[in-house]
Amino acid sequence: GGDWLNMDGEVVDGGTKGGYGCIDLTTDETPRAMVVYHNTLEGLSWSMCGVDWDLGVGAFNNVQIPRYPDGAVMWPQGVMSPEGRIHIAYNRLDGGRMMSYAQGALDRGGAPAFGDNPVPIAETHLNTYRIASSPNSERAAITWMRSRVDNLDIHDFADWDGFLAYQMNNDLMLAWTDDGINWNFNEPLNITDNIPPDPRQEGSASYGDTLRTYATHDIIFDAQDNIHVIFDARLLRVQAIPDGNPPIDGLTTDKSYLFHWSEDAENITAVADGWFEQWIRDENGEVILAPAPGAWRSNVCNPSMAYAENGDLYCVYNYYPHGDYSVRDRCNGDVAVTVSEDNGATWYYPTMITETFSGPEAADGEHFCESYPTVDERVDDFIHITYEMDTEPGTSIQDDDMPSSLCQWYYHTLSVDDVLRDSI
Numbered sequence: 203g204g205d206w207l208n209m210d211g212e213v214v215d216g217g218t219k220g221g222y223g224c225i226d227l228t229t230d231e232t233p234r235a236m237v238v239y240h241n242t243l244e245g246l247s248w249s250m251c252g253v254d255w256d257l258g259v260g261a262f263n264n265v266q267i268p269r270y271p272d273g274a275v276m277w278p279q280g281v282m283s284p285e286g287r288i289h290i291a292y293n294r295l296d297g298g299r300m301m302s303y304a305q306g307a308l309d310r311g312g313a314p315a316f317g318d319n320p321v322p323i324a325e326t327h328l329n330t331y332r333i334a335s336s337p338n339s340e341r342a343a344i345t346w347m348r349s350r351v352d353n354l355d356i357h358d359f360a361d362w363d364g365f366l367a368y369q370m371n372n373d374l375m376l377a378w379t380d381d382g383i384n385w386n387f388n389e390p391l392n393i394t395d396n397i398p399p400d401p402r403q404e405g406s407a408s409y410g411d412t413l414r415t416y417a418t419h420d421i422i423f424d425a426q427d428n429i430h431v432i433f434d435a436r437l438l439r440v441q442a443i444p445d446g447n448p449p450i451d452g453l454t455t456d457k458s459y460l461f462h463w464s465e466d467a468e469n470i471t472a473v474a475d476g477w478f479e480q481w482i483r484d485e486n487g488e489v490i491l492a493p494a495p496g497a498w499r500s501n502v503c504n505p506s507m508a509y510a511e512n513g514d515l516y517c518v519y520n521y522y523p524h525g526d527y528s529v530r531d532r533c534n535g536d537v538a539v540t541v542s543e544d545n546g547a548t549w550y551y552p553t554m555i556t557e558t559f560s561g562p563e564a565a566d567g568e569h570f571c572e573s574y575p576t577v578d579e580r581v582d583d584f585i586h587i588t589y590e591m592d593t594e595p596g597t598s599i600q601d602d603d604m605p606s607s608l609c610q611w612y613y614h615t616l617s618v619d620d621v622l623r624d625s626i
Contacts, residue, residue: 206613212260214252217241226282226335228308232257236314238267238280238290247274249292251306251314263313267304268320270294275302275320281335281342287382288314289342291333293326301326301346303385323377323387325352327369330416336423337580340382343429345421347372350396366455367448370438374415378429393431393463394470399442408442409451413459417498420517422579424509429465430546432473432505432517434458456480456533458500460519462546473517473549474540476501478524480533482562493527495520495535496595502538504574510581510618515542518577518587521552529563532595534571537614539585541621553622555587555614571595572612585621587614 214223214237223239234254241250243266252264267290269275278292288306293299302320309315324346331346350371351362362368377390397410406412419433437454460473478501482491495501504520517540522533538552558570571592578586591610 207258208260214260214262215239215241215250215264217243219247222277224279226280228253228282229284229286230312234312235262236280236282236288237262238278240274240276240278240292247276247295249275249278249290251278251280251288251290251316253308253312253314255312263311265314265316267292267306268316268318270302270320277329279331279333281333283335283340283342283382284338285340285382287340287342288316289333289335289344289382290316291323291331291344291346292320293329293331294320299325299327301331303344303387321387324348324375324390327352330419332419332421334421334423334429336427337425338423338427339380341378341380341423341427341429342382343376343378343421343423345374345376345393345419345431347415348375348392350398361444361446362448365448367438367450367453370414370416370436370453371440372415374419374431374433376421376429376431394433394435399440401442403442409439410442412437412439414438415461416500418503418505420505420507422507422509424515424545425511425513428545430507430509430515431463432460432507433463434460434500434503434505436500454500455494456501456522458502460502460505460517462515462517462542462549464546467545467547471547471549473505473542474502474519474521474538474552476503476521480522480524480527482525491527491531493531493533495522495533499535506575506577508577508579508581508585513543513545514581514618515546516540516577516581516585516621517542517549518575518585520573520575521554523559525562526559527562527564528560528569528571528595529565530596532571534558534560534564534569534595535573537572537575537587537589539587539616539621541623543623548626550621550623551625553616553620555616566594569593569595581618583618585616585618587616588612589614 227233249267252262255261306316413435439451575589
């Protein structure tokens with residue numbers, strides 16, 4: 203409610219290559235920060251879990267989360283249950299990228315403690331999984347992308363290897379526990395359950411389902427203990443009779459939708475519309491510029507969910523408007539908020555909370571590109587949001603001459619009264 207303390211922050215761990223951090227709170231009478239991240243120690247890569255010595259002190263007691271003898275397990279995400287169970291989802295670095303699970307608790311000294319070995323869950327070739335814990339019970343849940351190429355063997359893998367289409371061709375899976383101990387890892391729920399291509403059908407019907415969940419999604423429990431998932435989906439037309447490398451007839455890197463699923467309704471509903479093209483065309487319709495939101499992003503992506511005690515659901519997400527892009531053809535992102543008053547069945551048109559416009563072909567350092575919005579999952583009178591402000595959008599992965607740059611991180615409060623509820 204006032205000034206931020208310790209603006210320079212505290213060093214959580216002095217090891218090398220630390221990153222991919224996430225945070226939760228312990229269930230002590232005076233909650234402490236629990237952090238989860240990965241790091242390199244004595245030449246080996248480890249996932250780590252640390253707990254602060256006391257509220258806001260910044261002196262973390264860090265321990266190693268179990269790894270496989272022949273491979274590190276990285277990109278961890280962790281939560282703590284109301285009874286103090288620590289749930290970790292992370293992904294093996296080699297040997298098939300086996301998404302894995304570890305459970306721990308705080309020992310008598312208040313430090314995290316885990317078992318000896320990770321629990322393998324499922325193969326996933328992306329680091330796109332999420333974990334959530336109920337605020338009211340010992341329920342917890344994990345979502346992940348399951349490759350349809352790897353797991354359903356729909357075509358020869360060699361026809362897909364190395365292509366974006368391979369990364370995109372997924373179903374979204376869900377596993378959960380009701381007691382914090384017993385998980386349904388052997389029988390997860392397939393949320394999207396895409397209809398496969400069918401050569402017996404004619405025309406567009408032969409493609410089966412043509413939307414695929416790809417890179418970003420979020421999962422939470424609401425105040426009534428129900429699971430909610432929001433994910434982005436893009437176009438992917440898979441050929442019914444393989445004839446190509448990869449065997450597809452088109453995909454989108456910009457056009458996308460956000461969709462919502464909940465366990466009580468068990469259906470999928472639209473949250474946000476990003477079904478438009480970013481390319482710039484001349485008067486003859488020829489493409490002259492091809493701006494794109496960037497690696498693993500689309501016109502609507504990076505959803506982050508929250509709930510209010512009255513039952514309202516909120517989704518904060520990235521929106522990439524048409525016509526706002528850099529000299530490197532990277533689109534500039536804005537932050538949007540939408541709300542549902544009927545448990546996710548319908549959603550209002552979004553409230554744009556940033557709308558920073560840099561103009562077409564802005565130079566490096568002169569952009570206003572908001573990225574990676576994250577919202578506190580509990581909404582009071584305000585929605586509490588953080589995001590990155592990138593003045594040089596683009597990555598060294600995409601642009602060989604693109605240097606790393608420091609970005610400002612913002613905290614943004616939005617009154618619930620300022621969220622538009624004009625039309626569905």
